[in-house]
Amino acid sequence: MIELENIEKAYTRGEVVTQVLTDISFEIGPGEYVAIMGASGTGKSTLMNILGCLDKPTAGHYRLDGTDMVNLDDEGLSHLRNHKIGFVFQQFHLLQRTTALKNVLLPLMYADHYPEEAEELGESALAMVGLSERVDYRPNQLSGGQQQRVAIARALITDPAILLADEPTGNLDSRSGAEVMAIFQRLHRDGRTIIMVTHDRDVAEHADRVIVLDDGRIAADEIVSQPRDVETELANLTPAEEELS
Amino acid sequence: MRVLRIAGEGIGSLAANKLRTFFMMAGTIVGIAALTVIMAIGKGTEKRVLQRVEQFGPQAMMVVAGGGKAVGPPDSSVTTLTLDDARAIREEVPDLQYVTPQAWESAATLKHGANQIQAMIWGVEPQWHEAWKWYAAEGDGITDEDNATLARVCLIGTSVKRDLFGQTDPIGQSLYVNKVSLTVKGVLERRGTSGMGGGDFDNRIIVPLTTAMRRMLNVDHIGGIRVVTKNAALMAEQAEQITQVLRERHRIRPPLEDDFRISTPTAIAKVVRGTSGTLSILLVALASLSLLVGGVVLMNILLISVAERTKEIGLRRAVGATRRDIFAQFLTESLSVTFLGMLLGSVLGGGVSLAVGRLTPLATVVSWEPFALALVFALLVGVFFGVQPARRAARLQPVEALR
Numbered sequence: 001m002i003e004l005e006n007i008e009k010a011y012t013r014g015e016v017v018t019q020v021l022t023d024i025s026f027e028i029g030p031g032e033y034v035a036i037m038g039a040s041g042t043g044k045s046t047l048m049n050i051l052g053c054l055d056k057p058t059a060g061h062y063r064l065d066g067t068d069m070v071n072l073d074d075e076g077l078s079h080l081r082n083h084k085i086g087f088v089f090q091q092f093h094l095l096q097r098t099t100a101l102k103n104v105l106l107p108l109m110y111a112d113h114y115p116e117e118a119e120e121l122g123e124s125a126l127a128m129v130g131l132s133e134r135v136d137y138r139p140n141q142l143s144g145g146q147q148q149r150v151a152i153a154r155a156l157i158t159d160p161a162i163l164l165a166d167e168p169t170g171n172l173d174s175r176s177g178a179e180v181m182a183i184f185q186r187l188h189r190d191g192r193t194i195i196m197v198t199h200d201r202d203v204a205e206h207a208d209r210v211i212v213l214d215d216g217r218i219a220a221d222e223i224v225s226q227p228r229d230v231e232t233e234l235a236n237l238t239p240a241e242e243e244l245s
Numbered sequence: 246m247r248v249l250r251i252a253g254e255g256i257g258s259l260a261a262n263k264l265r266t267f268f269m270m271a272g273t274i275v276g277i278a279a280l281t282v283i284m285a286i287g288k289g290t291e292k293r294v295l296q297r298v299e300q301f302g303p304q305a306m307m308v309v310a311g312g313g314k315a316v317g318p319p320d321s322s323v324t325t326l327t328l329d330d331a332r333a334i335r336e337e338v339p340d341l342q343y344v345t346p347q348a349w350e351s352a353a354t355l356k357h358g359a360n361q362i363q364a365m366i367w368g369v370e371p372q373w374h375e376a377w378k379w380y381a382a383e384g385d386g387i388t389d390e391d392n393a394t395l396a397r398v399c400l401i402g403t404s405v406k407r408d409l410f411g412q413t414d415p416i417g418q419s420l421y422v423n424k425v426s427l428t429v430k431g432v433l434e435r436r437g438t439s440g441m442g443g444g445d446f447d448n449r450i451i452v453p454l455t456t457a458m459r460r461m462l463n464v465d466h467i468g469g470i471r472v473v474t475k476n477a478a479l480m481a482e483q484a485e486q487i488t489q490v491l492r493e494r495h496r497i498r499p500p501l502e503d504d505f506r507i508s509t510p511t512a513i514a515k516v517v518r519g520t521s522g523t524l525s526i527l528l529v530a531l532a533s534l535s536l537l538v539g540g541v542v543l544m545n546i547l548l549i550s551v552a553e554r555t556k557e558i559g560l561r562r563a564v565g566a567t568r569r570d571i572f573a574q575f576l577t578e579s580l581s582v583t584f585l586g587m588l589l590g591s592v593l594g595g596g597v598s599l600a601v602g603r604l605t606p607l608a609t610v611v612s613w614e615p616f617a618l619a620l621v622f623a624l625l626v627g628v629f630f631g632v633q634p635a636r637r638a639a640r641l642q643p644v645e646a647l648r
Contacts, residue, residue: 082565097261110565
C-alpha cells in the first residue's frame with residue numbers, strides 16, 4: 001500500500017546543502033497503525049510532508065496505492081492528496097468563519113464529483129467523532145478537542161486510503177488527547193490505515209508499530225507488543241471539559 | 246461543476262468579510278458611477294443636438310445680420326443686409342432650394358381689446374412656410390399677393406392666440422402693433438420652445454415682408470435670410486460661397502470683420518455640445534482615477550488577504566486544491582468585487598444621471614449602453630488587479646503555508 005524506497009531529502013540554500021532524510025525505506029500495509037517517532041529536528045516533519053504528498057523527495061521512490069508520486073505534477077499530487085490522504089494537523093487548521101459541517105465538507109469541494117448527499121456524509125462523519133450536536137458551530141465556539149475531532153471528520157470525508165496525523169494531540173489537554181486517540185483506535189479496528197507522527201513515546205505506543213527516526217535515518221522499526229488501550233486511560237482521567245461546563 | 250464550487254469558495258469569503266469587501270468595491274462603485282453619468286450626459290447632449298438640428302432644419306442655414314455670436318437673433322443696429330443680398334445669393338450660389346429674406350422685430354407690443362402682450366414679429370415671403378416647414382394650422386399662409394399689396398394681415402403663433410384671444414376664434418379679428426392694425430388670417434402650427442435659451446417659438450406673429458419693412462419697421466434692410474440647400478453634403482461649400490458673395494457686396498476684406506454670420510446645423514451642434522464637453526472630460530478623469538485607485542486598493546487588500554490567509558491556502562492545498570484552484574478562488578474574489586461594484590456603481594450612476602437631468606440644464610439619457618461598458622471595465626479591473634494576488638496565493642508552497 002505504501003512503499004518508500006531509498007528516500008532522500010536535502011535542502012539547498014546557497015551553497016549549503018542540508019541532508020534531512022537519508023535512505024528511508026519501509027512499507028506499510030493496509031490497516032496498519034504506525035507511529036513515526038523522533039525528537040525534533042530528526043526529519044520526521046519532512047517525512048510526514050513527503051508521505052502526505054505535500055513535498056517531493058530529492059531521490060528515491062514513494063508509491064502510494066501503486067502510484068509513484070515522484071512522477072506527478074502539481075495537478076496529480078493535489079488529486080492524490082484529495083483522494084488518498086486524510087490530514088490531521090497539530091493546529092487543527094479549520095477555516096475560522098465557517099461551520100463545523102462546512103469545514104468537514106471542504107475536501108469535497110476539490111473532488112471530481114461533489115456527492116449529492118454531501119451534507120448527510122458530513123453529518124455522519126461528525127456523528128462518528130461525537131459531534132452531531134455541533135454541526136453548525138464555528139471553530140471559535142468549540143473546544144480544542146472538539147476542533148481536532150472536526151478535523152478528523154474532515155480527513156475522513158473523502159474516505160482516504162491513509163489517515164496522516166501530525167502530532168494530533170500536541171495542542172490538546174490529556175483528556176482531549178486521549179479522546180482523539182480513542183477515535184484513532186476505533187478507526188484502526190475498522191480497518192483504516194493510520195500513520196501518526198509524534199515526538200512522544202506515550203502517544204506513539206498507541207500504534208501497532210513504531211518507526212523511530214534519528215538524524216534523518218531509520219533508527220528502529222519495531223512492533224509494539226502491547227499497544228496502549230485508550231479506554232482504560234480514559235476511565236482513569238477526570239471527566240471531559242464539556243461535561244463539566 | 247468543480248469550477249462553480251471553487252468560485253463559490255471565493256464568493257463565500259467575500260460574504261464573510263463585508264466591510265473589507267466594501268472597501269475593495271468603493272473605487273469601482275465611484276468609477277462606474279462616473280462612467281455611467283458621462284455616458285448619460287453624452288447621450289442626453291446628442292439627443293438635444295439632434296432635436297435642435299431637427300428644429301432648425303438639417304438642410305438649412307441662416308444668414309443673419311451682425312457678426313460675432315454663433316446663434317441668436319440678429320443685431321438690429323446692422324443695416325447692411327438687404328433684399329438685393331438675398332437676390333444675389335439666389336442667383337450666384339447653385340443648388341439652393343429656398344432663399345427667403347426675413348425682417349425681424351424681437352419685442353413688439355401686441356394689443357387686442359384690453360389684452361396686451363410682448364411678442365416677436367417676423368416679416369416673411371410665401372417661401373418662408375416651405376423653408377421652415379411651418380404652415381398655417383388654421384386659415385391661410387402669407388401669399389405673394391399679400392406682399393404685393395402690403396396687406397395688413399398676420400398669422401399668429403399658438404401662444405399669441407392663447408394670450409390675446411383666449412377661447413375666441415381669432416381668424417378675421419384684428420390686433421394692433423403700435424398704430425398698425427392687422428387682420429388675423431391664420432394660426433401657425435405649434436412649434437414648442439427653443440432647444441436653446443428656452444424661448445417660446447409660438448409667441449410670435451408673421452406678416453408679409455413688405456408690410457413689416459414699410460408699414461411697421463420702416464426699414465430698407467432685412468434681419469436675415471433663410472437658406473435651404475438641395476443637398477446637405479454641399480452645405481459647407483455653399484456657406485463659404487454665400488460668405489464670399491456677401492463679403493464682396495459689402496466690401497469686406499480682412500482684417501475687417503464680417504457684418505453677418507451664417508448659422509449651420511454643424512455650428513448649432515457645436516454650441517449645444519460646448520458646455521457638456523468640459524464636464525465630460527472632468528468625469529472621464531474622475532472615472533479613470535477612481536477605477537485606477539480602486540483597482541490598486543483592491544489589489545492591496547487582496548495581497549494582504551493572501552498573506553493573512555496563508556494557512557487557509559495551505560490547508561486547501563493539503564486537502565486537494567491545485568494551484569489553479571487557488572488562483573481561480575482569488576480571481577473569483579476580485580472579479581466578484583468588481584462585478585458587485587459595477588452593479589452598485591451603475592445604480593448610483595443611473596440615479597445621479599436622473600438627478601442631473603432634473604436639477605441642472607444638462608440633458609441626460611439613462612440607457613443600457615453604459616451598463617455594458619461598465620461590465621467590460623469592471624471585468625478588466627477585476628482581472629488586471631486580481632491576477633497578481635491570485636498568482637501569489639497559487640504560488641504558496643503547501644508545506645510553507647501550513648508551518
